[in-house]
Amino acid sequence: MVGLLPRGVEPGTTEQERDAAAAVLGGQTAAALRLVEEELGLERALLVAADEPLPEQEHIDLPLVRDGVEWAVLRVVGANAAQRTANPLVRSLITRLVLDGMVADVGGIGTEGGDRAAVAQVLADNSLEMVLQPIVELDSGRIVGVEALSRFPADTNRSTEGWFALAAAAGLGVELEAAALRRAVTVIEDLPDGVYLSVNLSPRALLSPELQEILAEVDLENVVLEITEHARVADYQALADVLQPFRARGARVAVDDTGSGFASLRHVLRLEPEIVKLDSSLTHHIDGDAVLRALGYTLKAFAGAIGAETVAEGIENERELYALRFLGVPYGQGFFLHEALDIDPATWPDGMRSAGPAVGDR
Numbered sequence: 018m019v020g021l022l023p024r025g026v027e028p029g030t031t032e033q034e035r036d037a038a039a040a041v042l043g044g045q046t047a048a049a050l051r052l053v054e055e056e057l058g059l060e061r062a063l064l065v066a067a068d069e070p071l072p073e074q075e076h077i078d079l080p081l082v083r084d085g086v087e088w089a090v091l092r093v094v095g096a097n098a099a100q101r102t103a104n105p106l107v108r109s110l111i112t113r114l115v116l117d118g119m120v121a122d123v124g125g126i127g128t129e130g131g132d133r134a135a136v137a138q139v140l141a142d143n144s145l146e147m148v149l150q151p152i153v154e155l156d157s158g159r160i161v162g163v164e165a166l167s168r169f170p171a172d173t174n175r176s177t178e179g180w181f182a183l184a185a186a187a188g189l190g191v192e193l194e195a196a197a198l199r200r201a202v203t204v205i206e207d208l209p210d211g212v213y214l215s216v217n218l219s220p221r222a223l224l225s226p227e228l229q230e231i232l233a234e235v236d237l238e239n240v241v242l243e244i245t246e247h248a249r250v251a252d253y254q255a256l257a258d259v260l261q262p263f264r265a266r267g268a269r270v271a272v273d274d275t276g277s278g279f280a281s282l283r284h285v286l287r288l289e290p291e292i293v294k295l296d297s298s299l300t301h302h303i304d305g306d307a308v309l310r311a312l313g314y315t316l317k318a319f320a321g322a323i324g325a326e327t328v329a330e331g332i333e334n335e336r337e338l339y340a341l342r343f344l345g346v347p348y349g350q351g352f353f354l355h356e357a358l359d360i361d362p363a364t365w366p367d368g369m370r371s372a373g374p375a376v377g378d379r
Contacts, residue, residue: 149358167180205239215241
């Protein structure tokens, strides 16, 4: 059974009052909690108030923190609950999954008018900047692509992920993604042969007319559309229908953050991507963790079986690089491999002029 008890519901309230509060969080949050239960073999997973009375059953309370803010407390109940959630990677996946569900259901988690105004100001001022993170062939170091990464005003403490989460919560998510996409596609004409542009898009944004209009106006032969793995897709057929004309014009699809959610393989199968990107939470410390290496090898083999290439994200040191090369992962990105590039082509290194076959080009 999935329980939903939002923070702020006082202990001792009537069952009717609790049901009314729980109704604020709907299907996506419930689905996320159900996945937590099923995948970890737990009796129950529910959101609770910080001062909620403790149950008699074995349990553990996990704070759900994003962008430095504790948004909720997740209580997992069941035998060996603490051991089942002891792995930091597991806790990171749970946090991402449940908070994304909350955003989808209530249009925000604790969003204030001032926060919406901050996003609106970024859009009005056109102050969103862009850098390009090179994607390289791990054996040769040759640059094969660049991922467009958004950068926000430096006078705030909010991370890039935090800005997009805030925009989604404020009802401006599609608008912010559209602004980022418009900025990113300006480099397409300047990219050399064999180097592609990868842009991050949520399923919701891809289904919007605004994003579709932007993509309809650009050459997609060297464009990869990255769809995040931890964002739930309500209708895979609708998403496939939207992607089909873009693919027909040469665009390739990548599943981003693979390994960061509970439905990885099913998600990848439904999207049929040309590129599978291994999440940085899997890449970090892969050299010293046999479980991570096994998962990385499995996902790499799975990608190969469906005809997709593999790109490892977040490579931070030489040990991780060697481990990924040993596993046969052909491509990767991270600040250890190459610093981010300015969007101005005049500043690009000679390596951006190397021609070669496009990654994921079937």
